[in-house]
Amino acid sequence: MPTNQQIHLDNRPVGEAVASNFKLVSSETPALQDGQVLVRHHYLSLDPYMRGRMNDAKSYAQPQALGQTMGGGTVGEVVESKNPKFEVGNTVVGMGGWQEYSVVDANQPGALRKVDTTHIPLSHYLGAVGMPGVTAWYGLVKIIAPQVGQTMVISAATGAVGSAFAALSKARGCRTVGIAGGPDKCKYAVDELGFDACIDYKLHKDAASLSKALKEACPNGVDGYFENVGGMVLDAVLTRMNAFGRIAVCGMIAGYDGLPLPLAYPALILTQRLKVEGFIVSEHMEIWPEALKELGGLVATGKLKPRESIAQGIAAAPEAFLGLLKGKNFGKQLVKLI
Amino acid sequence: MPTNQQIHLDNRPVGEAVASNFKLVSSETPALQDGQVLVRHHYLSLDPYMRGRMNDAKSYAQPQALGQTMGGGTVGEVVESKNPKFEVGNTVVGMGGWQEYSVVDANQPGALRKVDTTHIPLSHYLGAVGMPGVTAWYGLVKIIAPQVGQTMVISAATGAVGSAFAALSKARGCRTVGIAGGPDKCKYAVDELGFDACIDYKLHKDAASLSKALKEACPNGVDGYFENVGGMVLDAVLTRMNAFGRIAVCGMIAGYDGLPLPLAYPALILTQRLKVEGFIVSEHMEIWPEALKELGGLVATGKLKPRESIAQGIAAAPEAFLGLLKGKNFGKQLVKLI
Numbered sequence: 267m268p269t270n271q272q273i274h275l276d277n278r279p280v281g282e283a284v285a286s287n288f289k290l291v292s293s294e295t296p297a298l299q300d301g302q303v304l305v306r307h308h309y310l311s312l313d314p315y316m317r318g319r320m321n322d323a324k325s326y327a328q329p330q331a332l333g334q335t336m337g338g339g340t341v342g343e344v345v346e347s348k349n350p351k352f353e354v355g356n357t358v359v360g361m362g363g364w365q366e367y368s369v370v371d372a373n374q375p376g377a378l379r380k381v382d383t384t385h386i387p388l389s390h391y392l393g394a395v396g397m398p399g400v401t402a403w404y405g406l407v408k409i410i411a412p413q414v415g416q417t418m419v420i421s422a423a424t425g426a427v428g429s430a431f432a433a434l435s436k437a438r439g440c441r442t443v444g445i446a447g448g449p450d451k452c453k454y455a456v457d458e459l460g461f462d463a464c465i466d467y468k469l470h471k472d473a474a475s476l477s478k479a480l481k482e483a484c485p486n487g488v489d490g491y492f493e494n495v496g497g498m499v500l501d502a503v504l505t506r507m508n509a510f511g512r513i514a515v516c517g518m519i520a521g522y523d524g525l526p527l528p529l530a531y532p533a534l535i536l537t538q539r540l541k542v543e544g545f546i547v548s549e550h551m552e553i554w555p556e557a558l559k560e561l562g563g564l565v566a567t568g569k570l571k572p573r574e575s576i577a578q579g580i581a582a583a584p585e586a587f588l589g590l591l592k593g594k595n596f597g598k599q600l601v602k603l604i
Numbered sequence: 605m606p607t608n609q610q611i612h613l614d615n616r617p618v619g620e621a622v623a624s625n626f627k628l629v630s631s632e633t634p635a636l637q638d639g640q641v642l643v644r645h646h647y648l649s650l651d652p653y654m655r656g657r658m659n660d661a662k663s664y665a666q667p668q669a670l671g672q673t674m675g676g677g678t679v680g681e682v683v684e685s686k687n688p689k690f691e692v693g694n695t696v697v698g699m700g701g702w703q704e705y706s707v708v709d710a711n712q713p714g715a716l717r718k719v720d721t722t723h724i725p726l727s728h729y730l731g732a733v734g735m736p737g738v739t740a741w742y743g744l745v746k747i748i749a750p751q752v753g754q755t756m757v758i759s760a761a762t763g764a765v766g767s768a769f770a771a772l773s774k775a776r777g778c779r780t781v782g783i784a785g786g787p788d789k790c791k792y793a794v795d796e797l798g799f800d801a802c803i804d805y806k807l808h809k810d811a812a813s814l815s816k817a818l819k820e821a822c823p824n825g826v827d828g829y830f831e832n833v834g835g836m837v838l839d840a841v842l843t844r845m846n847a848f849g850r851i852a853v854c855g856m857i858a859g860y861d862g863l864p865l866p867l868a869y870p871a872l873i874l875t876q877r878l879k880v881e882g883f884i885v886s887e888h889m890e891i892w893p894e895a896l897k898e899l900g901g902l903v904a905t906g907k908l909k910p911r912e913s914i915a916q917g918i919a920a921a922p923e924a925f926l927g928l929l930k931g932k933n934f935g936k937q938l939v940k941l942i
Contacts, residue, residue, distance in 0.1 A: 318875075496870065518871040528866035532834065533856040536882035537656075544874040 268306075270295045271580045272335045272365035279320055283591065287320065288336070288584040295367050303372045304346035307362050310580070310601040311339035311392035312587045313426075314494070314517050336364035336583075339397055341381070341388050342603075349373065356380050359391045364583050366603050376551070385566040393598035394572040395561045398426035401547040402492070403557035405514030406434050408550070409543045410490035414439035417484045419503055421445045422494035423455050423464055426572065426598035427516065430561060431492055432459045433570035437560075440490075443483045445476075445499055447593045454596070458571060467499055473530065476502035492516060497527040504534050515544040573597030606644075608633045609918045610673045610703035617658055621929065625658065626674070626922040633705050641710040642684035645700050648918070648939040649677035649730035650925045651764075652832075652855050674702035674921075677735055679719070679726050680941075687711065694718050697729045702921050704941050714889070723904040731936035732910040733899045736764035739885040740830070741895035743852030744772050746888070747881050748828035752777035755822045757841055759783045760832035761793045761802055764910065764936035765854065768899060769830055770797045771908035775898075778828075781821045783814075783837055785931045792934070796909060805837055811868065814840035830854060835865040842872050853882040911935030 269292055276289035298304060316338060319330040330336060340362030344352050349372040352358070360378045362368035372378045381391050393399065402420075412418055418435045420428050423444025432455070435442040444455040444464040455464035463483040470476040480488070480502060487508035493500055496518030507513070518527070535542060564570035575595040577586035583601045590599045607630055614627035636642060654676060657668040668674060678700030682690050687710040690696070698716045700706035710716045719729050731737065740758075750756055756773045758766050761782025770793070773780040782793040782802040793802035801821040808814040818826070818840060825846035831838055834856030845851070856865070873880060902908035913933040915924035921939045928937045 500870070515874045518874055526869050526871060528868050529870040530866050531864050532838070532867040532870075533864060535880060536853045536856055539882045539884060539887070540880075541882075542873060542878075542880040544877045544879075546877060549877070 268295055268367060269293075270365055270367040272363070273580060273583050274334060275320060275330045275332055275336055277332065278322055283317055283320055283588060285584045285588065290581055296369060298346060298348045298369065301349050301371055301373045303344055303349050303352045303358075303370050303378060305340070305342045305358055305360060305362055305368050305370055305378070306345045307340040307342040307366055307368065307603045309341050309389045309392055309576075310362075310364055310583060310603060311396070312583065312590050312595075312599040312601065313338070313398070314591065316587065317591055337361060338363050339392050340368065341391050347372075352378065352380070357383050357388055359396065364580065364601075366580055386562060389574060389576075389598075389600055390565060390572060392600060393426040393574065394430050394565050394570050395558060397547060398598065399430040399561040400554055400557040401516055402427045402430035403434055403561065404545060404547050404550055404553060405492045405516055406431060406438075406490070407557075408553065409514040409541075409545060410492065410512045412438050412440045412490050415441075416489035417441040417443065417486055417508075418490045418492070419443045419445065419480070419484065419488050419506075420492040420494065421467075421499045421503075422517070422593075423461060424451045424459065424573070424597060425494070425595070427492075427494060428455075429459050429572045429597065430564075430570060432461050433564045434560070436460050437564070437569070441484070441486070443480075443488075445503075451596060454573070458573070460569075470498075470502075473498045473501035473505070477505045480506045487511075490514075493518070501530045504529070504531055504540075507534065507538050507540055509538050511538060511540050513540060513542040515542060575599045577601045579603070606633055606705060607631075608703055608705040610701070611918060611921050612672060613658060613668045613670055613674055615670065616660055621655060621658055621926060623922045623926065628919055634707060636684060636686045636707065637709075639687050639709055639711045641682055641687050641690045641696075641708050641716060643678070643680045643696055643698060643700055643706050643708055643716070644683045645678040645680040645704055645706065645941045647679050647727045647730055647914075648700075648702055648921060648941060649734070650921065650928050650933075650937040650939065651676070651736070652929065654925065655929055675699060676701050677730050678706065679729050685710075690716065690718070695721050695726055697734065702918065702939075704918055724900060727912060727914075727936075727938055728903060728910060730938060731764040731912065732768050732903050732908050733896060735885060736936065737768040737899040738892055738895040739854055740765045740768035741772055741899065742883060742885050742888055742891060743830045743854055744769060744776075744828070745895075746891065747852040747879075747883060748830065748850045750776050750778045750828050753779075754827035755779040755781065755824055755846075756828045756830070757781045757783065757818070757822065757826050757844075758830040758832065759805075759837045759841075760855070760931075761799060762789045762797065762911070762935060763832070763933070765830075765832060766793075767797050767910045767935065768902075768908060770799050771902045772898070774798050775902070775907070779822070779824070781818075781826075783841075789934060792911070796911070798907075808836075808840075811836045811839035811843070815843045818844045825849075828852075831856070839868045842867070842869055842878075845872065845876050845878055847876050849876060849878050851878060851880040853880060913937045915939045917941070
């Protein structure tokens with residue numbers, strides 16, 4: 267049995283999450299039972315939603331248990347199998363968590379899925395052709411429901427969700443505007459991801475200033491907004507929403523550290539007759555096949571070229587995750603485990 | 605030609621609206637052109653949306669023009685007609701404004717509608733079987749879409765919208781909880797309007813205290829909320845929303861006087877996967893016939909017994925309106941003009 271290094275949640279953050287909330291632990295992988303599969307992880311996905319689970323608060327997901335391996339999406343290969351549906355060498359995607367190996371009861375529906383790496387690199391199944399890509403798809407297609415010629419805006423534009431959103435939105439004939447932090451990310455958004463414009467929120471000290479920049483980038487107003495951050499950015503975009511605009515609320519990363527961030531002008535929801543809808547993509551499994559098909563096609567044909575930030579080795583996961591929460595990543599944040 | 609007393613908007617409010625924003629003016633009604641009808645108003649409707657129109661601000665409706673008669677819904681009778689579709693004595697509902705008579709181009713679609721007063725008193729066409737009733741219907745049926753056994757909450761519970769909402773919600777098998785100001789209104793909500801419980805928000809100094817009262821009144825949480833007021837009440841109800849709850853935003857009366865009221869915990873929209881949607885009932889004319897049919901049936905069968913606050917004479921309209929904004933009315937606020 268190989269030795270398995272894991273990252274546990276050791277204690278909960280008080281305010282900002284810090285490295286000492288996590289603990290590196292070594293264990294032996296247990297012997298397999300019938301139906302189980304041993305997966306060696308190639309990549310671990312780091313995602314903003316994990317910060318929410320570190321709190322012991324009412325939320326959509328159970329809080330991450332203390333003293334247990336942090337949960338998270340993984341891709342890897344089967345190295346041992348007692349399940350007839352999987353054989354050694356299969357490339358698979360699952361929820362293996364922050365560790366080098368996982369033992370998976372592969373008969374549980376959705377626990378482990380074989381993926382084809384002929385045209386799509388394995389790591390992309392954690393990003394553009396995985397949960398983040400489907401997240402962008404659901405928010406855009408099912409909540410925002412864009413029409414040709416409308417203007418779409420997304421915050422955290424160069425992340426895994428933002429990259430996929432740009433390709434999906436452009437494919438629907440929409441003006442597509444990103445909001446990101448810093449000139450490098452904004453240049454990349456326009457040059458590589460296909461955004462029509464990208465606004466550097468770090469150049470703006472308040473919502474009024476950011477709102478002015480949005481007016482220039484969105485001369486016809488904003489019809490759809492995909493919300494990843496909350497706070498000042500949400501306040502600014504709200505002031506630019508057109509009548510009957512739709513806001514898909516996917517994340518409020520700005521408020522994860524404790525102090526709730528109020529929304530300055532909720533009356534705009536009424537005066538502009540907006541629809542604001544929160545969602546969790548894992549609650550809409552019925553749309554995954556359709557979304558993954560479109561996303562896979564966009565990657566295979568080069569219309570979606572997602573960038574990845576890759577940290578090396580399981581011990582690097584906590585720092586990489588804390589960096590992600592501060593926007594230090596550039597594209598999809600992964601940890602390489604081989 | 606009869607003399608026609610009118611209330612004009614003389615100047616815009618700075619902060620709170622005051623009586624001196626209005627001006628009483630006398631004029632002669634002009635001679636009728638072909639296709640026109642002269643209507644003598646029996647009742648004028650006073651509604652919270654009118655406060656929004658007094659500001660010169662971006663909103664769903666054009667601002668009320670200065671030096672012009674205040675707009676508003678009216679019921680009355682035809683006293684002169686140069687239109688073959690209307691004859692003297694017809695009872696009609698229209699948008700005659702804050703005045704005793706109006707000249708209506710009755711060929712304009714929707715400008716004037718004949719109504720039957722056999723089973724429904726004329727004034728109710730401005731309330732339960734008019735715009736406020738249809739407003740309750742649209743928010744409940746089209747946005748909240750209640751299911752049997754769910755819990756519905758409405759603020760401003762004893763107003764024209766709230767009364768209709770209670771009857772419509774109970775008819776759909778929902779636990780129905782009101783929020784109103786003062787013990788008399790709360791007792792009336794339960795005894796006369798059919799609410800299962802009613803919370804007196806005046807007993808609560810902050811959202812946390814109101815939230816605790818809501819927990820008692822809504823032991824299974826809140827699935828649908830019809831928002832008329834905003835501010836502290838909205839903050840409190842948000843903390844009690846169940847997963848996949850729906851909020852229909854119809855009014856934010858608490859914020860009309862200038863200072864915008866922030867929303868304290870927008871992240872709940874995400875964590876509870878809420879849908880929050882603003883609407884203006886006049887933009888959904890296609891549902892009016894279905895809604896009016898149900899509302900008329902509820903009134904005719906005594907299941908909806910709306911209460912009215914009636915001020916006498918056009919000169920009394922400004923004070924009655926300012927009282928409405930402060931919640932001094934009890935039931936639908938009208939001005940009797942005959």
